[in-house]
Amino acid sequence: MKFGCHLSIRDGYLAAANHALAIQASAFQYFPKNPRSLSIKNYDACDAGRCREYCLEHHIISVAHTPYPANLTPTGKKKVRLISSLLNDLEIADSCGSIGAVVHFGNQTSGTDPLSAYQLIIETLNRILAQWKGKCKLLLENNAGPPGSFGTTLEEMVQVRNLSSFPDKIGFCLDTCHAFASGIWNGENTRTFLDRGTALGYFDGLEVIHLNNSLYPAGQGKDRHANIFSGGYITEEQMHSLLSAPELRQIPCILETPKNSENGHEQEIMQLNKKWGMLH
Incomplete structure (x- = not known):
C-alpha cells in the first residue's frame, strides 16, 4: 500500500515530491495554489514537469486538493x-502528473431543497469538465456531518457522477474521518460498507483515501481529525478491517492528521508502512 501526507509547495512542486521521498512517503497531496483563494495561478510549468518526471522515476503518486473556498454549489458570479x-x-x-484534484462535494444552501443542490452540482461539474481535456480527474470527497446529512453517502457520490455528462472525468476521494463522523462507516460495519460500495460501483471510481482518525465517536457529525495510532475513536483493528479489504488495497492513502513532531508526519508514515505497507 502507498502512504503519504499533505505537503507544502512553498519551495515548488518538485521540492514537495522530493520531500515525500525523504520521509519515505510513496504518495502525497498538495494545494496547487493559495488554499484560501480562488484566484488563478500563473504556475511554473517547468517545475511542474520536473515534479511529474520525479514522481514517475520514484513511483510516487501525487494528488492535488482544491482551495478551501471551492464549493460545487455556487451561484451568480461565484x-x-x-x-x-x-x-x-x-x-x-495534470502538469504535475497527479491522478486527480480533490474537491468537496458541496453544500445544501439555506432555503434550497436537496434536489436543487444536486442539480446545481451536476450543472457545475458539466460546465467545468466540458472544457477540460486533460487526464487528471476531479475527485468528489464525501462530507462530514450527522447521519443523513447532505453529501455524506456513497449513493450521492455515485449518482452525481452517473448523472453528469462526463462520468469518466470524475472520481472519488474517501475521507475515513468523514465517513466515521457521518456514520456510514462506524468501524463495526466494514463488510456491509464495502458490499454497499461495491454494489453501487463506488470503488470502481475511488482514486484516493484521506486516511484520518476521528477525535469524536461515530455518528456525531464532527469533522475533527486525530492521528491514526493515538487519540482517536477508530481503533487499529477497525482501521485494519478497512485497509486490508481487497477493494481498498491498491488505493493511495493520504494523511490529514495533526502533525505530532517537528518532522511532521514522518513517524506516522513509518508506522503505517510497517503495519500495512506490505498489504497487496
Whole structure:
C-alpha cells in the first residue's frame, strides 16, 4: 500500500515530491495554489514537469486538493470564479502528473431543497469538465456531518457522477474521518460498507483515501481529525478491517492528521508502512 501526507509547495512542486521521498512517503497531496483563494495561478510549468518526471522515476503518486473556498454549489458570479479556478487547479495537477484534484462535494444552501443542490452540482461539474481535456480527474470527497446529512453517502457520490455528462472525468476521494463522523462507516460495519460500495460501483471510481482518525465517536457529525495510532475513536483493528479489504488495497492513502513532531508526519508514515505497507 502507498502512504503519504499533505505537503507544502512553498519551495515548488518538485521540492514537495522530493520531500515525500525523504520521509519515505510513496504518495502525497498538495494545494496547487493559495488554499484560501480562488484566484488563478500563473504556475511554473517547468517545475511542474520536473515534479511529474520525479514522481514517475520514484513511483510516487501525487494528488492535488482544491482551495478551501471551492464549493460545487455556487451561484451568480461565484460560479464563474469557481469554474475558472477549478480548471486552473486541474491544469496544474495534470502538469504535475497527479491522478486527480480533490474537491468537496458541496453544500445544501439555506432555503434550497436537496434536489436543487444536486442539480446545481451536476450543472457545475458539466460546465467545468466540458472544457477540460486533460487526464487528471476531479475527485468528489464525501462530507462530514450527522447521519443523513447532505453529501455524506456513497449513493450521492455515485449518482452525481452517473448523472453528469462526463462520468469518466470524475472520481472519488474517501475521507475515513468523514465517513466515521457521518456514520456510514462506524468501524463495526466494514463488510456491509464495502458490499454497499461495491454494489453501487463506488470503488470502481475511488482514486484516493484521506486516511484520518476521528477525535469524536461515530455518528456525531464532527469533522475533527486525530492521528491514526493515538487519540482517536477508530481503533487499529477497525482501521485494519478497512485497509486490508481487497477493494481498498491498491488505493493511495493520504494523511490529514495533526502533525505530532517537528518532522511532521514522518513517524506516522513509518508506522503505517510497517503495519500495512506490505498489504497487496
